[in-house]
Amino acid sequence: MTRDSKIFLIAAVAVLLAGLLAPHVLKNPFYFFAGYVILQYVVIATGWNILGGYAGYINFGAAGFFGAGAYASAFLFNTFGIPLLGGLVAACLIGALLGVLMGYLTLRIQGVYFAIATLGLVIILETIIHNIPALGGARGIVVYGPPPPAWAAGPSQYMFFLMLLIAVASVSLARWMQISWVGRGLRAVRASENAAECSGVPTLRLKLLACAASGAVLAAAGAPYPFYTSFVEPVTVFSLLIGLNAIAMPLIGGTRTWLGPVIGALLMASTQQIATITISSELNILFVGIVLIAFVALAPNGILGLVARRSRETPR
Amino acid sequence: MTTLDILLNVLVSGVLFGSIYAVVALGLAITFGILHIPNIAHPALVIMGGYFVVQANRLGIDPLIAAALGIIPFYLLGMLLYTFYANSFERRGRAEVLQSLTLFFGLSLVIEIFLVLLFGSELQSVSAPYIGTSLKFGQIAIPGRLLVPALLGPVTIGLLWLYFKYTNSGTAIRAVAHDERALSIAGLDPAAVKRRAFGLATATAVIGGTALVLIGPIDPFGGRFQIGRVFAIVVLAGMGSIPGTLVVAIMLGIAESLVSSYLNPAWSPGVAFAILLAALALRPQGLFGAAR
């Protein structure tokens, strides 16, 4: 294990411990409600970046994967009483499957078709949900989850910790993918598909692997949602804001490493959580839209890119 | 009404809607099909065109005349957008498709919110003498609010086709898709040609917007529902083929109309994307042919 990996491991354990201890320090449940949403976006941004950042395939349909995960866990709990953990596993599988399907249909052609196809994913999934009465259709499904276990300080604290676990797991996965053969292969594919293939990289399979991992993480972000809101309906889980944030957060943080989406998500989601109670949803979207354009046009490597450039420019 | 009458009506409304989809997709057929710029903000620009017509209509101007008035400002807007795009990307070297997708995605949101802030999120509609009337041929009724915009499709497409075929500047636009170098050798600035093409594409947005607002009231977010459809049309039409756009759009209109009538209207939003996905999966080589 390298020194960096050791530091990462220690940090991850420290974050989890802090998450466990937090309810004993912060008594106000509001922090955990808001913190849950912020962490949810850390997971979404991380999941999106596995495909978008490492492999360079833009997924406009993050909300589709998120919604699929949310519906999977809600349906399994309401129909078969399968607890959230089972729902989480199922959500990951469904997300991975959706990712592979999307990838298989479009990746053989050109990146731009993948992006266009993902635009439609949300609409197709929403249409399907509307037409399946067992999933509640447009009326949604009410989910009354079990009470939190005894060790948790309350439902919001419990959901927060759960999302923290998912976030740490997702970020670890993203980091492993980045520094391992997977990430190197994906970056090679992104730089030159031909050269990568001629260097022994099974490009299509590798891209499908990235689609699967990305889809699984995005769906995992949605799995606990029904238990957080007690209610799932198509309009909210397939919301454009999810798809938008999934793209904006990594781009703003920096897409090259696992850290970029984490920074982007923490920054943007906290701002939005504060903004929820201060500005309107329209201004919220406008803000994200303008920041997105500015970063794409002026700082394509995000905040981390800016920091790296500055440190390179300043003489040592 | 007999079964046959219903089928005829379904086909007629499919053709009408298809023609309308064609005019909405037209701008994208130019930007994406010819220039290879994935302008997913085009549907939002179309809605913006619709708002332009609504505002002009408030002053008592007929929507069709308003559309004609909007062509120049939208043309200029398109040139401006292209300049911004080119400065952001093409100057840095090869424009990365994925970055420009993101840029236009952000742009479409900004346009939507801009409309919300200016005009509110309520529905906006126009009035004109032909709205509310309908032509009847036996059991087939064609409402004026569909017929007029449906005529805009073939007319605009016909004019554009003539332009591309018979004028020098139209030919230059088609040439820029194939060989930029040849164009510069011929003494033309490829960037200027592309800028003009983008302007033209954006100018069609005001016509598309007119078509949409004639059918029924629009709100700032209406463009989102068109994205899937317009891309499906452009890709299936064979990237940049202007008459192909019309044909494919009408086929799609009929398909949606059939699904909505004989299956369930609730399934119709998925039709365009399902067809697109099927096409991408089954005939990728046909689509790949026209790529750079």
Add this chain to the structure above:
Amino acid sequence: MSSPVLSMHGVEKSFGLFRALGPVDLELMPQERLGIIGPNGAGKTTLINCITGVLKPDNGSVKFEGIDITVQPSFKRARLGISRTFQIPQPFRGMSVTENLLVPLDYLHGTANKRRRAAEVLESVGLSARAAHPSEDLSQLELRKLELARALVGNPKVLIADEAMAGLSEAEIDEVLAILMKLNQQGVAVIMIEHIMHAVMRFSQRIVCFEMGQLIASGTAEEVTRDPKVQKVYFGEQAHH
């Protein structure tokens, strides 16, 4: 008499109505140095695309060490030991020079110590000083060397050098030729596609010439140079200028 490492039989490839290649029969013996010449558009690049799997031939077969690889994807051929460089260098941008070499090491047969192997190869092509630099910072010569290093890091059996010397100075050409020669002495068969005649003539044991997709001549440098068909398409052409 050893059997060929690579053999092509009746390979044809068309793009629409335009026949770009073939039918072609060609064999490469182990450790052979084969030069391929011919004017632009003669089908040289199509040929190596058919060998490396970037294109699938319409007809004919490609065999590697007796195994039919005609429909195998590129990455599998790379794993068997076919490796190439690109006419226009295609470094993995955004990655350091060392990382560029780690990609084939990751995906080809398992190498115990990847970083040490990468360092060795960089040393052998003279890029050690640039190991940690981003690949986009390299000069033209360094890019060519990186291409070579990346192609040979996985111990290929066949190396295809596609215009690996284009745009280099005489001294630089000598440097690249020396690398290729050293590699060949270690047992690698080399196919060199080149427009720089003196280089390809000096390097190759055997030279084949292509014209309009057809193999029109084959032999030693001397034989090919004297071949009237080659003189017509090649040197005859030059005489006009």
Add this chain to the structure above:
Amino acid sequence: MITRRNFNRLAAVAASSIAMPSVLAGRAFGQDTPIRFGASISLTGALSGTKNGQIGYELWRDDVNASGGLLGRQVELVLLDDQSSASNIPAIYSALADVEKCDVLFGPYGASLTAPVMPFIKQRDLFMIGMFPLAANEKARHDKFFHSAAWGPNSGTDWARGFFDLAKSVGVKRVAILANDLEFSKNAAVGGAKVAEEYSMEIVFNQSYPPNTSDFSSILRNISAANPDAVFVGSYPADSTAIIHGIREIGLPDSVQIFGGAMIGPQYGSLLSSLGPELNGVVNSHLFAPEPTMQTPEIKKFFDRYVPIAEKQGVDPLGYYVPPFYYVAGQLAAAAITGAGSLDQAAMAAWLHGNTVETIVGPAAFNDIGDWTKRRVLMVQIQNVKGNDLAQFREPGHQVILDPPELKSGEFIHPYNKARAS
């Protein structure tokens, strides 16, 4: 009024409140501080058409404060924008309870937004007045939840029963049901189908359509082909307009006795005046109509004050649907507080369960899960509309109440085509 709080303020409050959740602890606050009422409203997003409810809250607050407050304390509103998104609700209600330290909570608008708040109030055992959700409490069965809207018991199926009562009275046998694929209209359609079956009516057409549908010609043709006696429609404003336009172009068969039911839109001034006479004959649900059987001095006074504010804010100039019931929500909470003599949530709920409250829309009494004991959803037929002048809709005779019978203010004109022509 604290609608949009600024960041600094929020941050300061948040930082100082790392202590206990205040709905539990806040009671200890002195008698001189105002009582804080917290609510989430949909200022933006898809449900922003309901934001005029805020005027109802504010008029109520002003009235209470003018008459000396509650329990000797002034009343203060804390309103946050939920952006019409259910995903914001948990954090917003935690902010209201734990950061803003509100003493009493009002619900967000409608069923989608109310569902996420139910486990929250149940777990903390809080009192809440719900705003317009259908059947919100049937699963949670929380004993401290009360509806401000007069949906009545079993509102999931029953709230549109009046439509089918009318249909039955004119001998309807074949029903067509059409609904937008959105929460409220889908609920209405499902409930409507149940009632129709109960009345042994045959459902000859039952479809939903996607939210952005702008052309109904083929759907209306299919409905006509099914030859129904009644058409029950659950729609939202944009599609309500498109459906009415479609009927003008395509028409409906003469067999149709009654058309409408659960269309959102014809309750609002903008749609009434833009469609004008085209709405004649539509029988639609409502909660208030300016008919002699409903007009009281109290409600008149309410609208006299509402209209100028609404016109200034550019929201619905009639305000018959949502705003009075926001005022009612305040009245219910105030009555519970006064009755209980404290802010004790259990005592407030107990009092409200045991007593009838006189509100500006009439007396309200509640069953064990907080439904009004008596359904008072109106079925209103639009009649005699001439031109597009908004003022006529403030007069009686244009939104004639047909059901419930005790509020009936005019005659049901049928079949629909005859009513349209009138």
